[in-house]
Amino acid sequence: MPFCANCGNEIPEDAKFCPKCGTAVIKTFESALVANSQPVASPKPSLAFWWERFLAWLIDVAIVGLVFSFLRLTALLGGLSFSLIPGWPAWIPFLNLDSLVVFLYWMLMEGSTGQSLGKMVMRIKVVQLDGSPVNMGNAAVQSVGKAFLLPLDLLIGWIVYPRTRQRLFNYFSRTVVVKGS
Numbered sequence: 001m002p003f004c005a006n007c008g009n010e011i012p013e014d015a016k017f018c019p020k021c022g023t024a025v026i027k028t029f030e031s032a033l034v035a036n037s038q039p040v041a042s043p044k045p046s047l048a049f050w051w052e053r054f055l056a057w058l059i060d061v062a063i064v065g066l067v068f069s070f071l072r073l074t075a076l077l078g079g080l081s082f083s084l085i086p087g088w089p090a091w092i093p094f095l096n097l098d099s100l101v102v103f104l105y106w107m108l109m110e111g112s113t114g115q116s117l118g119k120m121v122m123r124i125k126v127v128q129l130d131g132s133p134v135n136m137g138n139a140a141v142q143s144v145g146k147a148f149l150l151p152l153d154l155l156i157g158w159i160v161y162p163r164t165r166q167r168l169f170n171y172f173s174r175t176v177v178v179k180g181s
Contacts, residue, residue: 007163016131022047022164022176025131043076048124048177050158059118064102103147111139119158119177129174138173145169 009020145153159166
């Protein structure tokens, strides 16, 4: 079993990133020639920076907000209510229709392609810790945090997972955001 050159953590054979610190795992040409080769972690991880992720989030919220505002205006002009529970305060998490729409957007976009429109613009992508594409389950879990609980999700991530640049729900879903599209 290989070990991360950055943190010393044991790495699964097929991993592309260290599950503890997020450092990218590469095989050197020399080690690939040896039968019992062990991957060596790259000292420079290809994790996306927080500011890149924030800009991608901002782009997504703006796009979904514009579309949703148009739908809300159309419903209002048609005399329809656009609320999950009539009279329910919009600021309460999980019962906020705006949050539900953005959650579904992120889950479907990132679950199918690993990228939302904002991530495509910023050229970043959500992947599993081993570097493989995310599935709908991973995307759903990590989208809960940013759609419904972002301040708490982000604050805990900054404090507990600074080296892997994971939000709390990225940690729960075993995903990281990397550069490159």
